[in-house]
Amino acid sequence: MTWVLETTMIGLTTGAVYALIAMGYNVVFATTGVLNFAHGEFFMGGMMIGAFLFVTVGLPAPVALLATVLIGALAGIIEERLAVRGAIEKGTGLGSSGWVLSTLGFGIIIQAGITLWRGPELRTFPSFMPFDSITIFDVTITSQRILIIVAALAVGAAMYIFLEKSLLGRALGAVEQDPDAARLRGIPVVRLGVIAFAIGGGLGALAGFLTAPLSAAVSSVGLVFGLKGFIAAAVGGIPSIKGALIAGFGLGLLEVFGVAWLGAGYRDAIVFGALIVVLMIRPAGLFGAGVVRAV
């Protein structure tokens, strides 16, 4: 019983990380229609820059966290300017999807740049919570795990309120639905794209910073976490925030219980298997909008 609870806790933690990453994809996609292939590297960047500011420089944790998120947001803005805006306007290789190349390229630059700067080795990242752990029913839960689960829920709630209720959030959604109509109604489409990338970048960095104490910071994790986060987004149904949370936690649980059953070698296979099964049944994901025929 204790084992089940502990494993559940680990699964929820893993799931919270996936959900946080998934929401980063969603906010960008919902506004620009771009799937940010560099998003996993923002997560990695959050880990590495966080490790540098918090461990190497020795800034207090809240300051380091804030700075890391701001750097992530700034990187998002740079990405939008360099790799996305021109690519959408020019209508490239895949219809209007030259951004596949350029966002991949941007991700590669982040990864290679950070590896050159900090090296490929693991960097430890101590817990920064004021208390170490709490024990409920014989199950010890480290504070870092609680933090990340709470963070995922809080970010989810904030995003939900922001996207559904606030004027700016609704404008972001309108842009995705029909950029031309949105422009005609005086919505600053380009500026909103920048905002979405800033939010996405900041969210990615936040997720990386919060996850780092649970593993360690290393410059090669971007790909796998980026993919798992994407899977959570796709299973949940892009761009549904609710979907990202539910699918994120669900995948996290599935992964840890699946690994306990089949072995660690099947970690990725389990999650990808779930992705394929869900998408074959519901191509738009659990909470995604159905496909509207355009004739």
Added chain:
Amino acid sequence: MEKFTFGAPASRLRYLGLLTLALLIAGPQVFATLFSGLTSLIVAPFTGSVEFTSSRYEIFNAELLLIYVVVVLGLNLIFQAGMISLGHSAFFLFGAYGVGLLTIKADWSFWLAMPTAAVIAGLIGLVLGAPALRLGLFTLAMVTMGYGIVSEDMLLEWRSITGGGDGLAGVEKPAPFDSIESYYWLVVIVVVVVFLFTRNWLRSPIGRAGKATADNEVAAGSVGIDVRVVKLRAFVVSGTIAGLGGALYAPLIGFLSPGAFTVDLAVLFLLMVLLGGGGTVIGPIIGAFVLFRIPLAVEDITGEAGNVSLLVYGVVLIASVHLVPQGFMSAWWFLRARFGRSDDRAERIVQETSDDAAFESVLAQLPRPEDARQLDARGLRRRMGGVQAVDGVDLAVDTGQVHALIGPNGSGKTTTLNLLSGYVEPDQGTFELKGQPVAAAGHVRARAGLGRTFQTPLLFDGMSCVENVLVALDRHRQASNLAYLLRLPAARREERLHWRRACEILAAVGLHDPERRADVLPPGERRLLELARLVAARPSVVLMDEPAAGLTHAEIEHLERMVRVMASAGISVVLVEHHVDLVLRLADTVTVLDFGKVIAHGSPAEVREHPDVVAAYLGTSTASGTEGGVS
């Protein structure tokens, strides 16, 4: 009009191909020397030295590059059909480990193991390609990336078979290609064969169907293309070719380990395709040459491999999106358009005026459908999002009849057309063409002789006018796919014939520049091109959704004459149209819909006087308002 080439226009790129072939045949030393020397020339400003060598290392590099070219040519086929794979490292892996395991553990001959491994990779592609039929472009990209990651994981997990992280050592090069120099010749043979195969594929009706599918799946279905077959076919062949590349890779490297089959490799393959120019015949090869060489060049400059070259990759990618949006091939097109002689074929086909006689003579070449009930739909019902969009509509059309379907906005006209086209499944109701029930799928109904035009014309925008028409003509070709892939005389003859016929049809509807790309046509000409494609598919019944929308007065008259010609050639026309004057002039029968129900049915004169119709249009019984064009 005699000098038509096979499918695509002749290009001076052919000489580049011949030059490359000559270079390949000059042997491993020459090729490796030139190949490495060119790179050192490019980076000479940084390194200060130029070096032409044909060391064994450079020969190995040349062979590895050519193997990558094989994989990339395969990957190009699925990209061309509108799919992205970020997991082709998986197929490469299947081919490599297939050969490794079959030759080492099962003691097979390489010559048997190589094709077997490629076929296995293709069969796995049949399974892994299935999600491609349902998923969007980028979801598929991620799913395929999963294939790459999971197959690498499984190498590590299934140690007893694959050797796990320790790898699989001792894959031997087969005699008589058992030295690094002689192995080159085997690689060259495979590259040339694969190149010819993929080139023929892309230029054949198979390739055209792929391009059409990538461009617009609904339009592709409307000319009878089964997009699922197109996609799965491309996926399987692409997987087989990538597997073949892997099968060649195993003996070259001799030692297989999971680290050689990472997703990074899959990303590299895709980037080679995209950077060179996806979907083009030689673009991916150029992309492979450039991207393969970048890390080596960076190593020459900085003395360090790995991350610096990744940085350069990233910069090249972002720059390429801005500078050469369609890949390197777009630079070539630009140069040709800017400095080259213009292609004079277009002029050769121009004949002034499309008279109705030309259109008539085009249609006269088709067998006239027998006089009969062509289309018979009964009791169609369909709810759409809580609204009974179509509520028990009957529709019957005889040979050569023009049947108009009118009604206020939201009365269910387009839904009815979509039910007839098979795009929407009815909740209830039956559908027959020539007395036979036909399944509700767009391409099945199109093949049964049902043509369709759309409210906003759906064209293959990335293709030229003549290609748009050829896609439809392809349904009626006699030569087999194999004949096209081998470019047998029968296929080449038929292609020339179809090309000429497509130009005739285009001229008959009034389009005189067959090489023009569809996306640059003005709205009126887009309608004409859609009509040309429609006629080329040889339908017996056509469904036209507001064909006059957005046309000028003169264009509407032209359209009216063409519909008359179609009807007199025995084609039945179902017309949804707001332009009531046009409807009353053209239609033999009119059905009026309101709130998904038929409220009137009869000749134009009867319908015009019908009190319910007057009420529906003037809004006394409904709140739906009046329609434009009521007069």
